[in-house]
Structures are given as C-alpha cells and as structure tokens.
Amino acid sequence: MTEHPPELDAELEQVFRHWWLHDARWYQGVRKRYGQQAANEINAEAVAFVGRRVAADYLRANPEQASAPSSAELAERIDAVLALMGADRMSQVSQHVIDDRTVETVVTKSFALQMLRAARALEGYECPCLELRASWFEGLRVPVSDCRLECQREGSETCRFRAELKTAQPET
Structure with a gap:
C-alpha cells in the first residue's frame, strides 16, 4: 500500500468504502429489477x-514499464494496479512468483465477498475476477494465460489465480 499521511489514509479509506457501498447497492438494484444473470453480466x-x-492509466504514468515484464515485474504491476483500485485497502491479496513466467495471486480476504455475504446476496453471484484480471493484463499490454485455481465463493479458503506470461521474458 502506498504511504500517505494518516488523515489522507482515513479519507481514502472512507472514499473506497463509500464507493463499494454504491457498487453493492447498484448490483442489488440491477439484480432485483432485471435478474441475477443480468446483474452478473x-x-x-x-x-x-x-x-x-x-x-492503462498506470502504464501511461509509468511508460518505462511498457516492455515485456519478467514474472517478478508482473507481480509488482499487479500490486500497483490493485493499489490504484483501492483493493489493497479493502482485501488481502499477495503475489507469488512461481518461476520466470508464472505469477500466482492469492486472495485471503475479499471485501466484495464479505459485503455480498453480509447482504445475503452471495447466492447466484458470479465472481468477475477473471474478467477483471484479463482487463488488467490488456491495459498493461501484457499477454498472459490466466486461470482460477481456487475460489472462496465456491468454498475454498482462498481465491487463487495463476498468470503465465505468453512472451519471451528478458534475461536477468
């Protein structure tokens, strides 16, 4: 997480919580009016x-990172995007470099799932995690093969994803 003065951290935390509250109410409204499948889509x-x-905004702000990343660099970029989205404040997510082409992401606490569970709206919810991750890689212009290995929504202790770089990586 990026370091900020405590008062700014508290304000950002509040902004993120309110945004998530908006998102939850929006999802519930779509679900109620148009059905679960429409809400998920x-x-x-x-x-x-x-x-x-x-x-894409992250990449524009960091043009030196436009080249093909190593798996360690990809892990850092994923963390940076998570921080920009506020997810590092609301969930517990870690990146693990498996080898020179592979990064595993482990989510041990998902704020979204916590809120859905609290609202008793978890049934029928389809996690958009793979769509979200695909969008990150697209915005970062990094071709990967990505899959979900475990899902808390489906009863696992964690959510676990594995991204494998599709291009030749720079030698270190």
Missing part, C-alpha cells in the same frame, strides 16, 4: 472497463 462488463482503464 453487467457487473463483469463494468469491472472489466474500470480495470482496463486503471491499468
């Missing part, structure tokens, strides 16, 4: 749009 589209934009 629109949610996935919206989260992918935002994820792509955030990742």
Whole structure:
C-alpha cells in the first residue's frame, strides 16, 4: 500500500468504502429489477472497463514499464494496479512468483465477498475476477494465460489465480 499521511489514509479509506457501498447497492438494484444473470453480466462488463482503464492509466504514468515484464515485474504491476483500485485497502491479496513466467495471486480476504455475504446476496453471484484480471493484463499490454485455481465463493479458503506470461521474458 502506498504511504500517505494518516488523515489522507482515513479519507481514502472512507472514499473506497463509500464507493463499494454504491457498487453493492447498484448490483442489488440491477439484480432485483432485471435478474441475477443480468446483474452478473453487467457487473463483469463494468469491472472489466474500470480495470482496463486503471491499468492503462498506470502504464501511461509509468511508460518505462511498457516492455515485456519478467514474472517478478508482473507481480509488482499487479500490486500497483490493485493499489490504484483501492483493493489493497479493502482485501488481502499477495503475489507469488512461481518461476520466470508464472505469477500466482492469492486472495485471503475479499471485501466484495464479505459485503455480498453480509447482504445475503452471495447466492447466484458470479465472481468477475477473471474478467477483471484479463482487463488488467490488456491495459498493461501484457499477454498472459490466466486461470482460477481456487475460489472462496465456491468454498475454498482462498481465491487463487495463476498468470503465465505468453512472451519471451528478458534475461536477468
């Protein structure tokens, strides 16, 4: 997480919490009016749009990172995008470099799932995680093969994803 003065951290935390509250109410409204499937589809589209934009903005602000990353660099870029989205404040996510082409992401606490569970709206919810991650990689212009290995929504202790770089990586 980026270091800020305590008062700014508190304000940012509040902004993120209010945004998540808005998102939850919006999802529930769509679900109630148009059905679960429509809510899931629109949610996935919206989260992918935002994820792509955030990742592209990050890349524009860090043009030196436009080259093909190593797996360690990819892990750092994922963390940077998570921080820009506020997810590092609301969830517990870690990156693990598996080898020179592979990064595993482990989510041990998902704020979104906590809020859905609290609202008793978890049934029928389809996590848009793969769509979100695909949008990050697209925005970062990093070709990867990405898959979900475990999902808290489906009863696992963690959510676990594995991204494998598709291009030849720089030698270190």
